[in-house]
Amino acid sequence: MNWLVRHSIESYMRQNHGRQFLDSAHAAMEADCHFSSFSARDGIALISKAAHLLGKPETEIFGDFGEWIARIEPVRNALRVMGRDFSEFLTNLGMLPDRLRLVLGEAAIPQLRVRSAGGKAVSVELPPGRGGWSDLLAGMLRVMAKDYEADTGIVAGENHVEIQVRATQAAISAIGCNDGNSEGENAMKDELKTASFTISDDAISILLPMHLIVDGQGNLLGAGPTLRKFLPAHASNLDEAFTIIHPVCDGLAVGVLDDAARRGLRLELRLNGSAQITLYAHPVRIGADRLLLDLSFGAGLPDAIKKLQLDISDFPASSLASELVFLHDANLSVMRNLPRLEQDRRRAQQNADNRAMMDPLTGLLNVQGFEKAFLGMPGSDLKKEYGFALALLELEYLDEMVEFYGHVAGHRIIAQVGRIIGDAVAKGDIAARLEWNRIALILPNIHDGMQARALCERIASAIAKPVPCGESYCHVAASWGIVMSSVGPGRNLEAMLSDAEAALDGSKRSGGGQVTVLNLSENPYLRPHSGTIWQ
Template sequence: MTVQVAPLAEALDMLCPMHLHLDAGGRIVHAGPTLCKVLSGGLVGREFTQVFELERPRKVRTIAQLLQTAGQKLHLRLRTPPHTRVKAVLAPHPLGSGALVDMSFGISILDAVRDFTLSSADFAPTDLTIEMLYLVEAKSAAMEASRLLNERLQDAMLRVEEQAYSDTLTGLKNRRAFDHLLGHLLEGRQDFALMQLDLDFFKQVNDTLGHAAGDHVLQTVAAIMREETRGDDIVARVGGDEFILVFPGLVNRSRLDEVAARLIERIREPIPFAGKNAAISASGGVVRSVDYIAPTVDALLGDADTALYASKDAGRGRVTFHLDLPKSRSA
């Protein structure tokens, strides 16, 4: 029975797509389709050692010595970038001189798949690489699904946390958030000023223009407060028409006067709603942490409230510093 070389090469291409046929001089006679893809073709006629660097066994230096390594595991590296490492085994050619070399990427398979855009079609159907690629694809799909799920969970948690610490009508911090942040400032012994503001004549807006108008006024006032404060300032709605602003690091009296004046002036401007104007003002009380030996939440809020009602008693539409009140005492 005579076996033709061409059918043998075709069979090897199917069974061992990463094989080489070397002649007796170490030149490449034929290359499997996957190696042609990896090395961009043009292999036939080139010397094996021009394409691959033999890393082990180290004693092999010549083609003659290479052809004597039949059955041994060879450790090779591509001489061209990305210098991928491969494992190989050599066997004498069954139909004449020369040798057949079968190769595998080994642990470099994932790098090779990425670098050379390989797929399952580039490997023998029974190659365990196929199973590993399936596992990698499954793992990648599972990790992507897990990532997306984690993102959704984190987004949901952030939304829940934001809702738990936000006033739904105005988008400002709520009382829970304010208590937490103020406690954090006190624990850190950071200097700050606290301003408590109440809206004047807000009940009349609700009574004459309706609650929708009242909601619009609250949202407008909240927007004014955000515009007139810094990014790290705390602006919270703690009651129906009650607000508290905290200014970390700001205790300079003249600057606080300026902030208060801008807030009072802007809130005093008529707020249009459904063809009518809602007329309100704001009264406030201010305390500074530096005016206390050991400031506490109760002392700060109590004194700010006292200063606020002093503003209301003085005619409303103004801000009073607790330190300016007669017989003001620091806690």
């Protein structure tokens, strides 16, 4: 939010005084503070530097900044709904901080205290120590007065603003206008304006579920179904249920209600009890000794829904609150589903990562998957006491089969080899296709060369079985090179693959279809053991 304050001040200076002036203000400002920790006080200091550069009083710059803010369209729209004319706007001025927060977020906007100064004069008091705010507020009020076509005098003091309303432009009702309509149309409009009717308690509860009816002594005579959900249980009088915040109430609340109903004022109330919810109401007289209040939560609706556990059924269908509750419920639904959606996203990402590590032809790992699986093995630093086996397989005669029967046959052979190896290896073993005709196995549960040789011989025997290739059969052989991780200190995967390839070369030099286990401690190779080539 400090960034938003800074951005607003900089935008004002750039639009009103140019980019070069803003750079000069920055240069002067940087001597006193750092923008990395920009605060509201830094904003005041920046405006002070701008006033010094322009040779103008700070009060004038703050006033200009206030006028600039009030002309921003979202801000103007938020302020314009505070009253039908400027007099009503001033009456509801206490709502200004909440309205600005709708646009500016949680900005540090001071609370305002509005008092009547007699006649059409109004005094707005601000908390002490909020330098610049009174001039800024005066600038905003000047723009709104002009917007409402009101003739006013506005003077800013140190911690207050005095407003004198000399005249306002009365709003013209669409029904009350006479712009050349026929006498019959005007008569119908008069009839609409004077029509009266009686409404039942049930009907008013449907239309105004947050209404409240009080008598001349402030006793609660009735309340709408939504309001009854959170009214203090012990409350039988208006003063026991609510505290009137604005206008300032020095006596009984019912006196303020009567005055507000007579003058058409809007009230700001706070719900007594633990919830401390702020509400707004327009009181109207419905009899000699009764007042009707239609309450609303205003900008505090989302907070009230959460604290009071309300839902869309608690508001009339035609109310804007219903739309906001719908959005609130939709937001809650999304937030509740976010963990599941995130879990689904992670699962999909994991599946995609797994597919990226797989060889699609054999269903075994590819090179990237092989390296990742090896690094993820317990004891993959090759220093386990018993070690493990790494076996490298090469399919012999595969290129001849492809040359004779075509690539489809070659793919069929490789897929068949993938299935054989997948069925033969145990849980925890790693199998990967590294090249066109080479497959590697890491066997963490095999700790000596004889065990590894026995497994590779079984796989070689299965691979040697003929594979259907059209009307004929394809034959390949499997040559193996095996190395144990306990052979040779301090070696890594690359070194083991190199040693396994040396053993594989020994198998191929011995006629192919062989299994060779490398033994560096004795002879260069263990005696090659012949596997089955044709069957």
